[in-house]
Amino acid sequence: MRSHCAARAMAWSSPCRRAPPLIGYTLCPVERALFLSGNEAIARGAQRAGVRFVCGYPGTPSTEIVETAASLEGVHAEWCVNEKVALETAVGASLAGVRSLVAMKHVGLNVAADPFMTLSLTGVNAGVVLVSADDPGMHSSQNEQDNRAFAKFAKIPMLEPADSQEAYDFVAEAFALSEEFDTPVMLRTTTRLSHGRGRALPRVPVPAPELPYERDIAKYVMVPQNARRRNRLVLERLQKLRRRAEESPLNVLEAGTVDFGIIASGVAYQYAREAFPKAWYLKLGLSHPLPYEKVARLYQSVARVAVVEELDPFIEEQVRALGLPVMGKEVIPADGELDPETVFRALEPFLARRPPRRRRPVTPSAPRLATPPEVPAGLPVRPPVLCPGCAHRSVYAALQRHSLAPLGDIGCYTLGALPPLRALDSCLCMGASIGMMSGFNQALRRKAAAAVIGDSTFFHSGVTPLIDAVYNQSEGLVLVLDNRTTAMTGHQGHPGTGLRPDRSQGPAVDVQRLCEGIGVRCATVDATDHKALDAAIRAEAETPGLGVVVALAPCVLMVRERAGRVVVDEERCNRCGLCLDVGCPALAPGEVAMTLTDACTGCGLCVEVCRRGALTLEPAESRGA
Ligand SMILES: Cc1ncc(C[n+]2csc(CCOP(=O)(O)OP(=O)(O)O)c2C)c(N)n1
Structure with a gap:
């Protein structure tokens, strides 16, 4: 549908600045065009981009991405226990140096929101692409949500392919962006694209760069002092990405022959083009962040502009915020799928109206960053530290004797990442350590990483990734730091202690029995017995497969008697x-x-x-x- 005007459009819109080249758009000389669904195209596009790790949790309309990937040579594909674990596993594989793609339906991103939001801050090692397959019209979903908002929420780039060819091509673009800008990238599809079939020409493969794992605590351990610094980088990154969106050939200004322009992305672009073939278009392939200057150039060319988009007024609101008059959700339905007829009926009367007075767009300035408070010179530095006698410290002392990358979690024990211990390599969100360990070790095909997780965090979201590791036959050593409480937030009870908020005692779940129940080797040791702890960690580190060591010792603040x-x-x-x-x-x-x-x-x-x-x-x- 697009090809008839593509050449004209590219010529008209050739940007004044040098556009970055598209990633290897050379056609494969031997293969002929394939007839692929959007999902199949994404999986094949991933293979072409050198992706070695694909995972996800099933959900229409995303499911066939992982299924197709599983049939492709050189790609390891996994079903994960849920979308949160899937994303964390993909992040682990990325840390280990492997490009990874994770696929889910729109509601899956609600489940994965915790790692997703902080991943924007840590960034990636090898590229990470998250495919969010939205379902306008709720063909098979419990709600209708527009996940484009998630890309804006997390301040990450978003690509929206409009057909199978673009679905195939955009994956390599997404990985290149991910690595260049140190960010996860969202590839957003909708049911029509995911399940609709179209021609896709195979391109020459683009080799993934070698990105071996390098520990970088300031980048990957999101304790407040590191996260504050990373957050500023995210805001700066967004400005750079906006400049890239201005230059990107994925955002095409297509000349028309009538005094009417349409801004559209994804499959909505196809509906609009069919309804109004003579209109001017700003077709957005890299739709977040919005290229303000390209929007302004469309307004310089035509008297009236409409945004055609399914679900929320995502682009429309941003255009309005530029001070530009625009037609959109006033006439176009804000629920369900669109189609060419609906678009035509909605916008046709608008064309007959007198054009609004043109206003000069106001380009929002880059956001100001807060000035960090000035610290008077000479004040002693008091970094947060583990308490004297904290048994977490003994675990780190023992773990440091091994070469396993210690992937961490959130709790008091995260303080072990700070000097002088520097004993943790990552902290993404609650429960992330085990999934990340699993992805890391799967990517390297050996027991190269360990997970360190507290008892409360284990019950919060550590059990599901452990089940996932069993199911996917991942190797790894999991250390559960069981101090019999949720220490970090002030000694609350949890299912492992059975202690309720009113301090009454309920039933308690035993970590070791739970682990053994799901088929995981598990040993519980007294964390104050340094020799026993050392021996248990050594035994597990040196044994192939998956094992858990529970390092048990009550939080030192709850123990009245000193040793x-x-x-x-x-x-x-x-x-x-x-x-x-x-x-x-x-x-x-x-x-x-x-x-x-x-x-x-x-x-x-x-x-x-x-x-x-x-x-x-x-x-x-x-x-x-
Ligand atoms: C999603 C989410 N919920 C709650 C918190 C607050 N929080 C941080 S760590 C933690 C639990 C820590 O307990 P545990 O894992 O037992 O480690 P400990 O502090 O006892 O060493 C909680 C509730 C959070 N960071 N994220």
Whole structure:
């Protein structure tokens, strides 16, 4: 439908600035055109783009993407337990250096919203493309939601193919954008595109770049201090993406022969073009962020402009915000699917009206960024740290003896990512660690990463990815840091403790029995017994397959009795600082030797790392405590 005017349009719209080249639009010399559904085209486009990992959760109209991918050579495809886990698994594969694509129906993104929103901040290693297949008209859905809003919400780029050829071609574009701008990219389809069939010419494959895993705590661990910095990068990235949208050949100004222009994206473009073949068009392939200058150029060319879009006035509202008069949802239905007839009937009367006075568009300026508060010079830096005696610290000390990439989660234990421990490589959202570990290890086809998760977080959203790892036969070591409480938010109960908000006791779920029930090898060890903990982690790290170690020790703030107190032998201590590496705030360098404050609980971890025997543990009984 588009081809008859494409050449004319490209010539007319050739941007003043140099347009970035499209990704390998060279045709495959040997193959002939295929007749593909949009979903099949996406899967094949992914294969052509060097994608090695495709996952998702079934849901009409997205399902055939993963099904097709599973039949393609060189692509590992998985059904995941749900969309949240699917996205986290894809992120894990991306971290490991593999381009990954995750597919879901529109409501699936509600389930995946937690990792999705923060993934915008962390960005990616190898490209990540999320296909959101929307279902206008609710052919087989419980609601009708316009997921274009999600791309704007997360401040990430969105591509909207309008036919099978574009569905095939845009995937490579999406991966290139993802890696160039360090962002996940949304590829948004609708039922008509996903299930409709059309011609798609195969292109020459575009090899994926080599992107081996590099740990980068400031980028991948979203504790507030890192997230604040990343958030500013996201806002700057959005401006750069808008400039790219201005230059991108995916956003085409197509000249018409009447004084009427239409802005459209995706399949709505096809309906509009059929209804008004002589109109001018701004066809948006990279539809978020909106290219303001291209919109303005359309307004310079025609007297009246309409936006044709299914569901929400997503583009229309942005055009109005530019101060431009536009016709849209006043006459075009805001629910259900459109078709050429509906579009024609809605807009035909508009054409007969007197054109509105042209107004000069007001281009919104780049958003201002808040000035961080000034910190008076000389103030001591007080980074958040794990409490003295916190058993999480012992787990990190043991885990650091192995080469597994420690992928983390959210809880007090996330503080282990900060100096001096630097013991976690990632923190995306609650429950992300296990799915990420699974994707990471699947991508590298070996046990290369471990997951570190708290007990409350395990029950929140760690069980589903563990089930997923069983189902998909992923390898990995999962460490459940069971401190018998939700410590970070102030010691609330959870299903593992059975403690209710009124402090009454309900039934408790046993982590080990739960793991064994789903077929996972599991050992529970006392996290204060450093030797036993070390042995359990070592055994699991060195055994192929999937295993869980529950490191059990109540939160030190809930324990009234101290194990004892560490004392320093000033003669032996040479202040080498090795003990400071465990990151205990009870330890500090003194004038002649290390000093220990009253905060010492006698956990004894520092005693173990001291090579000069300068620290000794005096058990509580011997001190008469
Ligand atoms: C979706 C979501 N809900 C709630 C929170 C707040 N939150 C952060 S960590 C956490 C649980 C921490 O408990 P646990 O995993 O047991 O680790 P601990 O702090 O005890 O070490 C909660 C509820 C959040 N960050 N995200």
